[in-house]
Amino acid sequence: MKKKNITFIGLNYAPEDTAIGLYSTQWVDFLNDNGFNVTVITAFPYYPQWKISEDYANKSTFYREERNGIKILRYKQYVPKSPSFLKRIIHLLDFTIGSFINLFKVKKCDVVIAVVPFTTSIFLGYIQKLRFKAPLWTHIQDFEFDAALQTGVGKKKNIFFSILFRIEKWVLSKSDMASTISQSMLQRLSEKTKSKQFYLPNWIDEEQINPETSDQHEYLTSDKMKILYSGNIGDKQDWEAFISFCHEIDVEKYEVIIVGNGAKKDWVVEQLTALPHVSYYEPVAYEALSSLLCSADIHVLFQKPDVVDTVMPSKVLGMMASAKPSIIIGNENSEVKTIFEDSQGGLYFTKYSSELIHELDAISRDTSRMKTMGNNARAYVIQNYSKEQTLSKMLNALKEL
Numbered sequence: 001m002k003k004k005n006i007t008f009i010g011l012n013y014a015p016e017d018t019a020i021g022l023y024s025t026q027w028v029d030f031l032n033d034n035g036f037n038v039t040v041i042t043a044f045p046y047y048p049q050w051k052i053s054e055d056y057a058n059k060s061t062f063y064r065e066e067r068n069g070i071k072i073l074r075y076k077q078y079v080p081k082s083p084s085f086l087k088r089i090i091h092l093l094d095f096t097i098g099s100f101i102n103l104f105k106v107k108k109c110d111v112v113i114a115v116v117p118f119t120t121s122i123f124l125g126y127i128q129k130l131r132f133k134a135p136l137w138t139h140i141q142d143f144e145f146d147a148a149l150q151t152g153v154g155k156k157k158n159i160f161f162s163i164l165f166r167i168e169k170w171v172l173s174k175s176d177m178a179s180t181i182s183q184s185m186l187q188r189l190s191e192k193t194k195s196k197q198f199y200l201p202n203w204i205d206e207e208q209i210n211p212e213t214s215d216q217h218e219y220l221t222s223d224k225m226k227i228l229y230s231g232n233i234g235d236k237q238d239w240e241a242f243i244s245f246c247h248e249i250d251v252e253k254y255e256v257i258i259v260g261n262g263a264k265k266d267w268v269v270e271q272l273t274a275l276p277h278v279s280y281y282e283p284v285a286y287e288a289l290s291s292l293l294c295s296a297d298i299h300v301l302f303q304k305p306d307v308v309d310t311v312m313p314s315k316v317l318g319m320m321a322s323a324k325p326s327i328i329i330g331n332e333n334s335e336v337k338t339i340f341e342d343s344q345g346g347l348y349f350t351k352y353s354s355e356l357i358h359e360l361d362a363i364s365r366d367t368s369r370m371k372t373m374g375n376n377a378r379a380y381v382i383q384n385y386s387k388e389q390t391l392s393k394m395l396n397a398l399k400e401l
Contacts, residue, residue: 005037005108007134009124010115011095013042014067015055017286019232019314020141021047023202024115030391032070039071039109041102041124043095046079048232048261048283062102073102083263085148096120103127109134111401114175116140122171129174135401138175139200143188147236168192177401179394181314182335198397202314203390206382208286209321211294219281220295224255225364228296230289231315233262238302241329241352243271245302248357251277253364259283259292293322297370298360303330305351320345320381325373327360345377 008028012021028038044063045053056063056076063074075098080087095118103124109132114125122138129136145164172178172193179200180189186199207213220226227249229242246256256278258268272278284292293299299319316336319326326346330336340348347363349356363370 004035004110005039006031006111006113007039007041007103007106007109007125007128008113008115009041009099009121009128011043011118011121012047012115013040013045013072015053016045016047018048018283020115020117021045022286023141023314026203026205026387027113027391027394028070029068030395032068034395037108039073039106041073041099041106042075043077043099044074044079046077048234050079050081050083050261050263052076052079062098064105073105075099075102092118092120096124099124100127103131108132111398112136114138117142117144119144119168119171122175126171126174129176135176136174137177137179137398137401138172138195140178140180140185140189141202143185146188177397184333184335198394200394201385201390202317203387204317204321204381204385205387206321206378209290209293209318211290211323211378214291214294217284217288217291217295219257219259219279219284219292222255224277225253226295226297227254227256227300228259228293228298229257229300230259230283230292230318231301231313233258233260233265233268235263236303236313237264238304238329238352239264239268239271241302242300243268244352245300245356246272246275246278248354249277249360251275254360255279257281257296289318290322293318294324296322296324298364299324299326299346301326301328301330302352303328303334303336305329305331317381317385320377323374323378325363325370325377327356329356339380343376343380345373345380 010024012024014025028040031038044056061076065072075095077095077098078091080091109128112125112128112134114121114136116122116138125136145161145168149161169192172195175195177198178189178193178195179198180186181201186197189197254277258280261283269280301313328336328340328346329349329352332350337348340346347359
């Protein structure tokens with residue numbers, strides 16, 4: 001069979017090894033392994049630290065490289081040190097303009113895949129669709145305009161946001177296939193476009209995150225009960241609740257470990273500096289992630305309760321795959337709540353209160369219950385979010401485009 005040529009457009013890609021960058025890279029690797037010629041149009045690596053990686057800082061504005069037989073066309077985008085809403089818009093526009101130029105370096109294309117964020121990636125994909133008469137698959141990791149409103153990055157639904165939502169609807173209508181990562185986001189997608197839709201959740205590589213093959217990580221060696229937050233330190237988390245939590249737990253019994261980076265890192269670390277039972281570390285390499293996650297006793301994730309499923313936190317899958325229980329705060333109608341109710345893999349709260357501390361104390365005294373919760377969590381993600389199973393379904397859908 002003749003190999004198909006795919007143009008894959010997305011802001012985040014290897015060597016970024018967290019969040020969207022990780023999933024986009026694994027998706028492209030899977031396509032490459034299954035006989036497709038893939039050209040990636042992407043940015044310079046900058047996430048989650050919001051700074052272009054040192055290995056790329058001195059490279060030319062337009063940079064071409066090859067990785068495992070995959071052609072990568074990069075544009076050195078503007079990256080703000082302190083991302084405000086306006087600076088994020090400039091960041092978006094700069095990436096879009098540079099990537100538009102890179103589109104015309106692609107000479108063969110049978111299928112276009114565009115990953116959101118940014119929504120402008122769909123526009124770039126549409127240009128490529130017109131150039132080559134190729135079908136366009138849009139994959140949405142985050143409804144970024146919805147998220148901006150819900151997290152307070154955008155202050156209110158004014159005329160500016162009305163225009164953005166109209167643009168979003170228009171570009172989505174140009175997709176031959178539109179996919180997203182949760183059932184509730186799929187429902188939201190159906191309100192935005194009549195394009196053919198596909199459920200493509202983020203996945204977990206159960207061999208990569210595996211308690212059976214993991215070592216004790218150097219960040220988590222305390223004899224205390226080790227509570228871990230590992231992930232982006234940004235706008236979607238409820239850091240006020242997290243800080244209260246750190247102040248109110250038993251200092252003699254618990255240790256809190258924060259591993260991550262992001263736009264709010266400096267502020268969060270400053271708020272917690274005086275607490276002797278709280279430690280902060282920079283993100284670990286993907287190869288060390290299993291040991292990090294599996295060395296925790298309990299995982300925590302405090303989402304802002306007013307954030308519904310504009311995004312399905314990918315970190316939840318790794319937390320569950322570690323076979324350790326999680327304590328999560330989120331919206332009453334969140335799909336994550338349903339997942340934890342179905343899996344019995346942890347505790348879910350719709351707001352921060354003394355009840356959360358009480359339940360933490362209760363499960364920490366019951367090691368058998370903690371072990372059962374952790375095993376339930378791992379079994380659930382393997383059954384429902386296996387990498388091989390998820391990407392095989394994607395491949396079948398792609399072949400039908």
